[in-house]
Amino acid sequence: MALKLILLPLVFLHCLCFLEAKPLLPPPFHINQTDLLNYLHLENFNNITTNLPAIYVFGDSYIDSGNNNFLPTTSKANFLPNGVDFDRSIPTGRATNGRTVVDFIAQVAGLPFPPAMLGMSESERKTTLTGLNYGSASSGILPLPPMALKLFIELFKNTTKSLKEKFKTVECFDNYMSKSLFFIHIGTNDLGISWDIERNRNFTTAETYAYFLTKEFSSKLKAIYQLGARKFLVNNVSPLGCQPFNIITKNHTSSCVEEVNERVAFYNGLLPKLFEELEISLKGSKFVLCDLYKVFQDVYAMPSAYGFSNVNGSCCIDKEGNGTRPCTKNVAPCNDRNSHVFFDPFHPSENMHFLWVRRFLKDDSICSPMTLYKLMQL
Numbered sequence: 001m002a003l004k005l006i007l008l009p010l011v012f013l014h015c016l017c018f019l020e021a022k023p024l025l026p027p028p029f030h031i032n033q034t035d036l037l038n039y040l041h042l043e044n045f046n047n048i049t050t051n052l053p054a055i056y057v058f059g060d061s062y063i064d065s066g067n068n069n070f071l072p073t074t075s076k077a078n079f080l081p082n083g084v085d086f087d088r089s090i091p092t093g094r095a096t097n098g099r100t101v102v103d104f105i106a107q108v109a110g111l112p113f114p115p116a117m118l119g120m121s122e123s124e125r126k127t128t129l130t131g132l133n134y135g136s137a138s139s140g141i142l143p144l145p146p147m148a149l150k151l152f153i154e155l156f157k158n159t160t161k162s163l164k165e166k167f168k169t170v171e172c173f174d175n176y177m178s179k180s181l182f183f184i185h186i187g188t189n190d191l192g193i194s195w196d197i198e199r200n201r202n203f204t205t206a207e208t209y210a211y212f213l214t215k216e217f218s219s220k221l222k223a224i225y226q227l228g229a230r231k232f233l234v235n236n237v238s239p240l241g242c243q244p245f246n247i248i249t250k251n252h253t254s255s256c257v258e259e260v261n262e263r264v265a266f267y268n269g270l271l272p273k274l275f276e277e278l279e280i281s282l283k284g285s286k287f288v289l290c291d292l293y294k295v296f297q298d299v300y301a302m303p304s305a306y307g308f309s310n311v312n313g314s315c316c317i318d319k320e321g322n323g324t325r326p327c328t329k330n331v332a333p334c335n336d337r338n339s340h341v342f343f344d345p346f347h348p349s350e351n352m353h354f355l356w357v358r359r360f361l362k363d364d365s366i367c368s369p370m371t372l373y374k375l376m377q378l
């Protein structure tokens with residue numbers, strides 16, 4: 001690998017600062033904040049401690065921590081081998097083998113993992129001050145039955161009503177909300193399965209669809225802002241054309257399905273301007289846009305530099321055995337899970353989630369106008 005690094009062209013120098021000599025593996029499940037900051041070499045990063053009372057999460061199956069368990073969706077993950085590397089190998093509804101990017105952020109912030117809100121009792125929702133997860137498998141910006149971002153925003157609205165009563169003054173509540181992180185990962189389903197349905201109806205091109213999506217996304221983010229959110233970390237959409245499912249089921253001439261990636265890239269291209277506009281129009285807001293697409297692309301360009309040897313296959317076993325289906329219940333997955341980018345044909349492995357958080361935390365070529373770690377300290 002040393003030789004490979006020397007041969008890299010100059011344009012990769014920026015990346016080199018980030019790449020560790022030996023790629024870091026996910027840390028032990030039980031690790032305290034101090035140890036994790038050390039593990040990530042973040043201890044004296046800007047020499048500031050994090051300033052984050054809570055993490056609220058909105059989005060889809062990449063970050064769902066179990067809401068789908070309570071919903072009539074067909075995409076379930078509440079059985080092994082999902083969770084095989086989670087605490088005591090317990091499946092939770094996370095569609096991966098271990099922790100997600102959100103869990104790692106919580107560990108960095110010294111907070112509990114944001115629990116799936118649908119799994120909490122009414123009274124737990126009203127008293128939890130460290131954040132909740134409103135993400136759900138199958139949800140999208142557009143109302144994709146049965147789940148839509150809109151419904152979760154309504155649920156969040158109800159939560160904020162009761163949470164307000166926990167604070168002495170409205171100012172205290174506003175301050176709490178403005179310091180909290182709002183982590184958003186959505187659009188995957190809109191640009192994937194929803195497009196296949198929508199294009200046959202109202203939309204003539206992927207471009208008109210992308211414009212429509214950003215308009216809808218903008219109005220959803222405004223609704224979350226109206227409820228008090230200020231610190232937004234928004235992911236763009238990853239290169240879905242490189243998901244094992246798409247590679248196996250769709251025509252392509254390069255290593256990924258170009259048509260899908262082009263659709264995603266066009267949509268992603270509209271986001272920087274959208275967030276600049278939102279930040280100007282929504283007083284006190286901070287929108288950090290992170291380039292998850294690039295995190296994946298960089299892995300595809302140099303898998304071994306990031307510790308991956310399999311970028312295009314599912315790690316778990318499916319019934320048909322052709323790598324296009326979700327994991328089969330209680331069938332052991334591959335052993336070398338950390339060397340796989342994908343755990344199943346759609347979802348990243350824990351190690352990919354860990355790389356995702358590392359680059360967001362530290363790399364200002366990925367997050368703009370600041371890194372996640374900086375945003376956490378605002």
Ligand SMILES: *[C@@H]1O[C@H](CO)[C@@H](O)[C@H](O)[C@H]1NC(C)=O
Nearest residue numbers: 030031032033034035036110
């Ligand atoms: C974190 O864990 C380490 C052991 O791994 C321990 O030495 C240290 O005191 C702990 N720190 C805190 C703040 O609990």
Ligand SMILES: *[C@@H]1O[C@H](CO)[C@@H](O)[C@H](O)[C@H]1NC(C)=O
Nearest residue numbers: 042043044045046047048049
């Ligand atoms: C970090 O900040 C504290 C106080 O703000 C200071 O005492 C300490 O020396 C600083 N550490 C480093 C490594 O700059």
Ligand SMILES: *[C@@H]1O[C@H](CO)[C@@H](O)[C@H](O)[C@H]1NC(C)=O
Nearest residue numbers: 151152153154155156157158
């Ligand atoms: C929010 O609370 C109101 C009043 O209690 C209730 O009628 C409504 O169904 C709740 N919304 C959701 C999405 O649960």
Ligand SMILES: *[C@@H]1O[C@H](CO)[C@@H](O)[C@H](O)[C@H]1NC(C)=O
Nearest residue numbers: 142198200201202203212213
């Ligand atoms: C698309 O068509 C469906 C069904 O005809 C309709 O319900 C929906 O509002 C339309 N969407 C747009 C963006 O026009």
Ligand SMILES: *[C@@H]1O[C@H](CO)[C@@H](O)[C@H](O)[C@H]1NC(C)=O
Nearest residue numbers: 246248249250251252257259
């Ligand atoms: C793939 O390409 C072949 C030949 O052009 C075509 O017959 C087939 O329908 C295509 N399959 C898909 C899934 O688009």
Ligand SMILES: *[C@@H]1O[C@H](CO)[C@@H](O)[C@H](O)[C@H]1NC(C)=O
Nearest residue numbers: 244247248255310311312313
């Ligand atoms: C996955 O990548 C490997 C190595 O580049 C390649 O040999 C294989 O054909 C790819 N598999 C698929 C399904 O594209």
Ligand SMILES: *[C@@H]1O[C@H](CO)[C@@H](O)[C@H](O)[C@H]1NC(C)=O
Nearest residue numbers: 248249320321322323324325
């Ligand atoms: C995978 O297997 C399923 C079930 O047998 C089948 O419907 C599907 O067409 C297969 N896909 C591929 C790419 O072989």
